[in-house]
Amino acid sequence: MSPIETERLILRRFAADDAAAMRAVLCDPEVMRFSLLGTMAADAVDGWVVAQRDNPQLADGLGRRAIELRATGAVIGFVGLGDGPSPREPGDAELGYRLARRHWGRGYATEATRAVVDYGLSILKLPRILGLVDPQNRASVHVLRKIGMTYVRPVMLDGYDHADHLFARTQRDRARRRDG
Ligand SMILES: CC(C)(COP(=O)(O)OP(=O)(O)OC[C@H]1O[C@@H](n2cnc3c(N)ncnc32)[C@H](O)[C@@H]1OP(=O)(O)O)[C@@H](O)C(=O)NCCC(=O)NCCS
Incomplete structure (x- = not known):
């Protein structure tokens, strides 16, 4: 699995x-x-980190990646494409990300998720990338919208008392953005 580099x-x-x-x-x-x-x-x-490192899905470009700051080498979180709780159709991958709190508010989540979604659509040729978010998580909803994902529908997961919101970005969205 090759690293993805951004600015x-x-x-x-x-x-x-x-x-x-x-x-x-x-x-x-x-x-x-x-x-x-x-x-x-x-x-x-420790076990979680080793499980991500050894995830066989990495061979297909999927799985969680460490987000490292180029300037300092510090690891500030993870981002990746793979399995998740969202209702998926064959070929779909779910976007996941979490950043350490001291690094919030600097655009890092937007930069990391945009790069991974672009990679998933343009290099891996995935048909669709999903994002599942609690609508109260305003920052995360904003990140998904900023990277061009669009709202699909509410999804009620087991164990939750309110619906999450399903977002998606598809090959067609990507083509439209390229042409437009
Ligand atoms: C959500 C999260 C990834 C955002 O990381 P981040 O690096 O701060 O995100 P960015 O700086 O790229 O963008 C955040 C955007 O949300 C906005 N924002 C932040 N808090 C907000 C709020 N309460 N309401 C509305 N918008 C908000 C910011 O202003 C920014 O938008 P802007 O660039 O247009 O100003 C980070 O807060 C996090 O890890 N949260 C916990 C885990 C999580 O929720 N993961 C996602 C699960 S779906």
Whole structure:
């Protein structure tokens, strides 16, 4: 799996020593506020990082990638395409992302998700990329809209007391953007 490079970021395969940086993401209640399972136990993060590193889907360009800042080499979160709870049709992949709180508000999520969605549509030729978001998560909804994803419908997942919102970007959206 090759890294994806953007102006400020390198989206690359996880390494075992990224666990310390990922604790600032996966163990922070504010970051995990909209995740059904909530925060991860600190001692589970090493295993999570190794599982991402060894994910066989990486061979197909899917799976979660570490988001590394080019300027400092710091790992600030993850982004990726793969399985998720959203209702999918064959070939669909779901976009996922989380950033450490101290790095919010600088456009990094927009930069990382845009690059991964472009990669999924233009290089992997996926028919459709989905994003599933709690509508109360205003920042995340805004990120999805900024990268050209459009609202599809509400989705009620097991264990939730209100519907998430399903967003998507398709090959047709991409062609339209290119022509327009
Ligand atoms: C959602 C998240 C990824 C955003 O990361 P980020 O790097 O701060 O995002 P960006 O800076 O690229 O863009 C955020 C946008 O939302 C806007 N925003 C932030 N808080 C907002 C709010 N409460 N209401 C509306 N818009 C908001 C920002 O102004 C920015 O838009 P702008 O560039 O037009 O000004 C980050 O907050 C996060 O990891 N949250 C927890 C996990 C999560 O929710 N993941 C997504 C699950 S679907």
